[in-house]
Amino acid sequence: MRGLPLRQLVDVYRAKFRAEIALQFAYRWALAIWLLGLLLQPIVYLVVWTTVARSQGGTVGGFSARDFAAYFTIFMVVNQLTFTWHYWEFEWRVRQGFFSPLLLRPIHPLHNDLAENVTFKLLTFTVVAPVAVLLLVTFNASLNPSPWQVLAFLPALVFAFALRFLLEWTLALAAFWLTRVTAINQAYYLAVVFLSGQMAPLELLPEAVQVIAAVLPFRWMVAFPVETVLGRLSPMEVAVGLAAxxxxxxxxxxxxxxxxxxxxxxxxxxxx
Amino acid sequence: MSGTPEQAIQVRELRKTYVVPEREGGLAAAARSLVRRRTREVPAVAGISFDVAPGEIVGFLGPNGAGKTTTLKVLSGLLHPTSGEVTALGHVPWQRETAFLRRMTLIMGQRNQLAWDIPVVDSFDLNRAIYQIPAAEYRERVKELVELLELEELLRKPVRNLSLGERMKCEVAGSLLHRPDVLFLDEPTIGLDVTMQRRIRNFIAHYTERTGATTLLTSHYMADVEALCRRVLVIHHGQLLYDGDLAGLVTRFSPHKTIVIDLEPSGPAVDGRIEALVGSPDWLVSHAEDRLTLRVPRSETAAVTTRLLANLQVADVIVEEPPIDEVIDLVFAAGPADAQAKDAR
Incomplete structure (x- = not known):
């Protein structure tokens, strides 16, 4: 990446922010439907796992119904704040030549996507946050993080976003070599769903899967901040996680x- | 970065060869290509050299596939050449250094660079931030562009709601906000109606005159080239056929002029004398009613005209160059062998 004065970058991000806000409002119904889908997904997992927990006499692998409520709600928030979609757009960009104007600007194209991403997150967070609170209350979730866990959650979340953004942007570059990347993207997406803890907390999965998720970056992209704030990790484990x-x-x-x-x-x- | 170069653009032996996959139609061929992909080399630019001085406006002429767009893409930094040396404003374009990118622009008539879904003014504002245009200057430039191109009504509309002509005006304005020193224009008026073509063309002329920007332009419309460019480069099959001024192009490739003579209707009959007066029966294109049309070698034009004026009762006479499009056709028909045009400019 080229070194740019920070002041210029901030200015670019602000301009992009204004434009993006206008864009999202122009497509507010699409945005609303998208948000609905985003919010329904954890509710489905939540209901399934809570039912399983109840039928098994209250807990599954140490997770009570209230733990599941906390896990999937926080997971929804973290996933919403860290996910990216740019790798779905690259094929189209490359094939249609839309990359060319981005290349001719005196700024790395990554900034365009990062600014877009952050803006979208800030905008949608205003809906996701109250819904999360609502879910936590409705399902009587057990979420009692200690101050140090909340404190550790913040860098874990920022790192998770940075990691996911950088990796997925790198994945997107495959479109430069392959004209069709949908299959690769689909495979990657499935890996994320399974290995980042979206379907179930990683500790409920077979040991081998847990090892794979921790050796590969998937655990660190989403599950780790969730586990941290839920109080399921020791200080040592959190420190190791941040280092990873x-x-x-x-x-x-x-x-x-x-x-x-x-x-x-x-x-x-x-x-x- | 070097100092101000003597030439704004230098191109030496530029070559660009594309490698394209190739297979025949049909299922069997598709299956074979799974195992072994056949490729073919397509030379788009086959060794061209030229210089452009600061402030010069140069037109690129050539049929589709001649290599015009490829050359512009190399010059603007979008393409790596296969071989050859290029500098623009002292930079190697495809290294895409920030200092270079901030001083140039590429406008493509068939691509848009403004964001599709957001109002034009938001895209402008984004460019302001990216190119670090000071706020006061930015306001002044937008104001000027709005007046010159009549953009007032368009600024608040999303680009997707604009007509082709409106969009192109906004594209041009947006691409010039940072006051580039070099302009690469690839078919900037393509698909526009005549009025809009003229407006864009006038605006580009105005911009280059005011800023002294070096400009390379490709266009299928001779009117664009005639209005803007004193110098033209003709390329065909990736080779440079001609480099010189537009008038010279006509002289070189069209050795004839057209003479049209209207006779006084009341004058004496001329039928018997015409061929002798003209000089050669081959030069007489048509003789209908009171009008004679001749196609005469350039060197004979004056003599023939004088002879006819002296011996006939002439009402009107027109001596003209053939239409430039016809000349261009002649150039392409002539091919590289005939046209090793290293004219001193």
């Missing part, structure tokens, strides 16, 4: 730089 996140962010940055250079080279070789 930082290591992965470093790796992702390296991958992105390398992939970006190679990708643009490829793009500008075959006919932008």
């Amino acid at each position: 996140q930082l290591i992965w962010i470093g790796l992702a940055l390296g991958l992105l730089r390398f992939g970006w250079r190679a990708g643009v080279r490829r793009y500008s070789a075959v006919g932008a």
Whole structure:
């Protein structure tokens, strides 16, 4: 990435923010329907797992119905704040040549997507947050984090977002080489659903799966901040987790730089 | 970064060859291509060299697929060439250094760069931020562009709701907000009606005159090139056929002029004398009623005209160059062998 004065970056993000807000309001019904889907998903998991817990005499693998309510609600919030969609757009961008104008601006295209992403998150969070509170209250969720857990949750969340954004943007670069990337994206998406703790808390999954999720970046992209604020991790485990996140962010940055250079080279070789 | 280069743009032996996958139609061919992909090399630009001085406005002429757009894409930094050397404003374009990108713009008539769903003014504001245009200057420039291009009504509309012509005006305005020193214009008026073409063209002329920006333009419309460019580069099959001024192009490739003579209806009959007066029966294109149309070698034009004026009762006479489009057709028909045009400009 090119070094840009911070003041300029902030200015770009603000301009992008204003434009994006206007755009989202222009498509408010699409946004509303999308939000509804986002909110329904955890409710489905929540209802299923709460029912299972009840039928098993109250708990599944140490999770009570109230624990599940807390887990899936917080997961919804973290997932909403960390997810990205840019890799679904890259194929279209590359095929239609929409990448060209982005390349000719004196600013890395990543900033365009990051600004768009952050704006969208801020906007939708105003709906997601009250819904989350509503869910927590309705399902009588057991969420009593200690102050240090709340404090650790914040960097864990920011790192999770940074990691997920960088990795998924790197994944998106595949579109420079392959004209069809939908299959890859679909496979990746399934991996995220399964290995990031979206279907079930990772500790309920077989040990082998837990190991895979922790060795690969998936646990650190979503599940880890959730586990932290739910109080399911010791201080040591949280510290290790934050370190794992930082290591992965470093790796992702390296991958992105390398992939970006190679990708643009490829793009500008075959006919932008 | 080097200092101000003597030439704004330097191109030496530029080549760009695309490698394209190739297979025949049908299922069997598709199956075979799974195992072994056949590719073919397509040379889009086959070794061209030229310089452009600061402030010059140069028109690129050539049929579809001649290599015009590829050259512009290399110059603006979108494409890596296969070989050759290029500098623009002292930079190697495809390294896409910030200092270079901030000083140039590429406008493509068939692509839009403004965001589709948001009002034009929001896209402008984003450009202001990206190019770090000081607020006061930005306001002043927008005001000026709005007046010159009559954008007032369009600024608040999302781009998708604009007509093609309206959109192009906004594209041009948005691309010039940062006052680029080099303009690459690829078919900026394509698909527009004549009035809108003229408006865009006039505006570009105004901009370049005011700012002294170096400009490279491709267009299918000769009117654009005639109005804007004193110098033209003709390329065909990726090779440079001609580099010089527009008038020189006509002289070089069209050795004839057209003479049209209207005779006084009351004058004496001329039928018997015409061929002798004209000089050669080949030069007489038509003789109908009171009008003679001749196609005469350039060097003979003056003599023939004088002879006819002296010996006939002439009501009106027109001597003209052939239409530029016809000349261009001639150039393409002539091909590279005939046209190793290294004219001193």
